Amino acid sequence: MxxxxxxxxxxxxxxxxxxxxxxxxxxxxxxxxxxxxxxxxxxxxxxxxxxxxxxxxxxxxxxxxxxxxxxxxxxxxxxxxxxxxxxxxxxxxxxxxxxxxxxxxxxxxxxxxxxxxxxxxxxxxxxxxxxxxxxxAHASPSLKVLSIDIETSWYTPGQTPNLYSIALATTDNQQAVFIVGEPKKIGNQDLNVSWCQSVSECLLRCIEMIQLWDPDCIVGWNVVDFDLRILQQHCDQQGIEFQIGRDKSAPRWRTRSDNPNRHYIDVEGRQIVDGPGAFRSAAWAFESYSLETVSQSLLNRGKQIAHTDDKVDEIERMYREDTEAFARYNLEDAVLVIELFHKAGLWHFLIERAHLTGLSMDRAGGSSAAFNTVYMPRLHRQGYIAPSIGDQTLQLDSPGGFVMDSQPGLYQNVLVLDFKSLYPSIIRTFLIDPLGLQIGLSSSESETVEGFISAKFHRENHILPALIDQLWQARDVAKQDNNQPMSQAIKIIMNSFYGVLGSQLCRFFDPRLASSITMRGHQILQESRQFIEQQGYKVIYGDTDSIFVHASQTDKPEQLGVSLAQQLNLWWQQRLEDEFNLPCHLEMEFETHYREFIMPTIRGTETGSKKRYAGIKVSNGEEKLVFKGLEAVRSDWTKMAKNFQIELYRRVFAKEDHRQWVVETVSALKSGQLDDQLVYRRRLRRSVEEYQKQRPPHVQAAALKQQLNPKWRGRTIDYVKTVNGWQPKPYVTAALDYDHYIEKQIEPIADAILHFLGESFKALLDEQLSLF
CATH class of the missing domain: 3.30.342.10 (DNA Polymerase, chain B, domain 1)
Structure with a gap:
């Protein structure tokens, strides 16, 4: 060839x-x-x-x-x-x-x-x-993907549930649903439904179709530990070979060492890619990684019966009474996964990541494995071999990213300056490297760059800085080519290297490596703050790689942000040349201008909070209200509380009247107009019975729901606070406890911003009500 x-x-x-x-x-x-x-x-x-x-x-x-x-x-x-x-x-x-x-x-x-x-x-x-x-070589394959979703009776860990149906869908718009049961009439002729007289027939038809359609990749939502694992269990019970490999072989299974209930699967000639893992590996963040939540976020639609109170009962009912709706539901779940991967550009991302790291597409995390793969062959060419996990016995804690004490208050014109990929740029600049550390420790001062906790890095013999440099240049090319998946893959890989070096699960772990990155980051952020304040501007906050600058005395804040970043870059270039005789790869950028900004206090104190703020972000002449870490973006607060915070902050920032609006909101709450927004939603991390020592509100509500509906075995509970305690939806029998929502939801949100206006929630209510 x-x-x-x-x-x-x-x-x-x-x-x-x-x-x-x-x-x-x-x-x-x-x-x-x-x-x-x-x-x-x-x-x-x-x-x-x-x-x-x-x-x-x-x-x-x-x-x-x-x-x-x-x-x-x-x-x-x-x-x-x-x-x-x-x-x-x-x-x-x-x-x-x-x-x-x-x-x-x-x-x-x-x-x-x-x-x-x-x-x-x-x-x-x-x-x-x-x-x-x-x-x-770099290859750009066009992959044929098959999505699989099964429906079963209620799943109890350790038991094999009854198999009801299997739905298959491909990127070529091929679709099929195999249902176990007696044939029933289907009105929608577009649904490709096949009736199977037995579970074994259903399994065999599924295997036959997979071989006929011959996909490169099989996907699903929790596809390994649910869909394929349960199908394997049924095949074992029926004495059927689960021949889904390209050579008609059965999968090879391995139990994960960190969790005996989690598995790896190896299918000859095909990749098995799980939906949640793929989204996590591409750094997508959702309130939850349920198929419903992710689909609603990206596709503005979700599962067919997502809003019913007892999904399991509804599936059972449709299976018995409404086969067409049941088949549509099963097929829609398979189709959603296909569309989600396409919408998020996940295939492009996974392919590009494979080219960068050498990991196969099914590796959801694999930061340590990726580092090993790219680093070890280069290490061998230097005449060294890699250590084993546990070889490093130096036990020192490496600090995390530096977070400054914030200066709480309401501000106008806050500029956010951000170091571009700070930790990778520290590795490049200060030559931080596992091999360089080992050689540097026994080298002369003139041959090394000093790190932290007695680390020394060799100026010439190293691997990682050059590797980061190659990735950095590749990312610049990807940005120029508008190749967002490649750019994202490179960013995630570069940023993962610090975490890998600081993890005892990595063979190259050494606290001197991680500390020389994070402690250098602390130094850089602190000295950058000093430089900016010497220019006459107040730094009100800083976090890991960002600095928040209050620049109220300027009519051109964006220009000032760019200018400060440029000045800081020149200062660091000169500083590193003079002190270390090193070229500088640190790069500060002007990132964001907040026209209005609030840095709240920690509740009940005068101390400024951290990682929690809000403001009116200005970008290309457009304004957007942004929340970070506050109630409006947290899943454990009610919709009413979130809406209240968003509108209150908008009014304060816009200098609109907020006092009368707060009173009207409280009045609407107490009159029942906001009842549909007072629902809490929490996920049960384990079964209700396992909560013995503490039973928080959502567990109390779940226990009551189980008592009222013994068939319910859900994982997510919707509940409200009533005058008789916590009660689950839809079994609410008592009046809602409006005082609870006012005291625990509205008042703390209001006081967090009213405090800076010299007002308080209670005083405002008393003042406004006295006018009536």
Whole structure:
């Protein structure tokens, strides 16, 4: 094969036989899908060179055949190591355990053969074959996606619920619903409904359709641990092979080490991508990650029966009495997932992330795995191997981002200056790097850059700064090309590197690395504040990478924001050159102008709050009321409270009358006009019975609802405060406790801003009511 087109690495698999390890990579291109197969491969790990004879004794005792490499590598602890190659990964894992039990050292034994083969060749995402050799390439596949959703009886953990139906939908607008039961008439002929006389027939029809439609990816909402897991359980009960792999193989399942109720799934030739995990990995934030909430947020529509009080009962009723509505409901859930991925641009994001990190698309998080994949092959080329998790025994706490004490008050013209990707720019500027730290600790002062908690980083021998620099340039290109998914993927990856280095679950963890990033950030923010105040402007708040500047004495606030950012950048460039002899990659930007702004106090004190503020944001001549961390954007406050805060702040900022409006709102509340806005909504984190020591209001309401409706087993509870206590919707029998809503919702919201006007909620009510 010579000079072929780029192909996307869809999935990766490996297995063992008597000849060695077989690697299989399913590749997608404009020519279709094919399997790239490599036989007689080996697994690799590294052992301490001085322990070779002891290892040879272990191998001989257990009859293990291994091949020892010739090249020596260094470990971070200063030992010499050599590579060992095995024809069996499973056997390697056994002799590694046996060696560790007697104190022998081994590294990188946890990297599976399929991942290592790609990693060492920098085959991240795409591959192109030139003269039969695999070369890195960027591929832009057009993926065929199938969404699956099942309906069952009520699901109880540990039990397999009855299967009612399976709905399938693809990006090619192919749709089908398989229902278990006796055939019933369907009025809508556009619904492709198939009746199945048994669960086994339903399963077989589903498997047959998946093979016929042959998707590259299978998606769903909680698709691994619900839909596919339950289908697998039913297949096991029926004695059916769940043959959904491209080679008609069944999935391979693994239990997650952190949670025995969560699973990994490996399907030959296909990717299984879960909806909530994909949205989280792309940094989408929602009030909740339920299908209903995400669909309403992005598509302005949701599930067919989302608003019924008891969804399970309604599904049961439709299954028995209204088959057409039941089929539409089941199919709509599958279709929603397809549309959500398209609307959010998730496929483009996941493909670009694969090219950047080498991780397959099904890896929802994987920050540590991504760091390992991009860092380790570069480390090997420097003659070093990676440490194991737990090798670092230095136990020091690394501080988080710096948050300044705020100056509470009502302000006009607040400018927000923001350091562009502060932590990645600190890594680039101050040469923070795992390898650079190890070499720097034993190097002279002239060869190093000082970090924090006795860290020193080598000026020449490092990997991460150059890697960040490449990503930074790639993001600039992505922005120029208006490639938002690529830009977002790069931003998330760069920002994740700090968290990885500060996590004890990462093999490169070292508190000196994380502290040299965050403590440098503290220094940069504090000294930037000092510089701005020396220019005659008051800094009222700062958080991690942002500074809030009060600039009331200016008629051109945006120009001032740009000017301050430019001055600060020049100051830091000169400072770093003079003090460290380093080029500066710190870049301050003017981000936001708030025409009106409030920094509230902590409730009941005179101390300024943190991460909580609101203001009128001005952008391109348009104004928008923005809330951060306040009640208007929190899910645990009622709709009435949110609406009250939004309107009150708008009136105060606009200098409109608010006093009479507050009184009228309280009057409307007490007369029952706002009853539909007084509902609290909370999610139960566990079953009602598990709340023993404390039973907060939502649990009390849920317990009462279970008592009144024993069939109810919902996870979300809507409830209100009545004169007889907390009561669930729709079982409210007592009058609403309006005093509770006034005291606990309206009054604290009002006083948070009225305080700065020299007013109070109670005084305002007394004043206005005295006029009547």
């Amino acid at each position: 010579s000079n072929s087109q780029a192909e996307f690495i869809l999935s990766r698999h490996w297995s063992e036989n008597e000849h060695g390890i077989e690697l299989r990579y399913w590749l997608v291109s404009g020519n279709g899908v094919r399997c790239w197969q490599l036989e007689q491969q080996e697994s690799t790990c590294f052992i301490a060179q001085h322990q070779l004879k002891k290892w040879q004794t272990v191998w001989a005792k257990w009859g293990q055949k291994v091949r020892v490499g010739q090249q020596s590598f260094k470990t971070f602890s200063g030992l010499l190591a050599i590579a060992v190659y095995s024809k069996s990964f499973s056997q390697q894992r056994r002799w590694v355990r046996q060696g560790r039990d007697i104190g022998l050292l081994v590294w990188e034994d946890d990297v599976n053969p399929a991942d290592r083969f790609l990693m060492e060749r920098f085959l991240f995402g795409g591959v192109r074959f030139q003269d039969s050799k695999a070369k890195p």
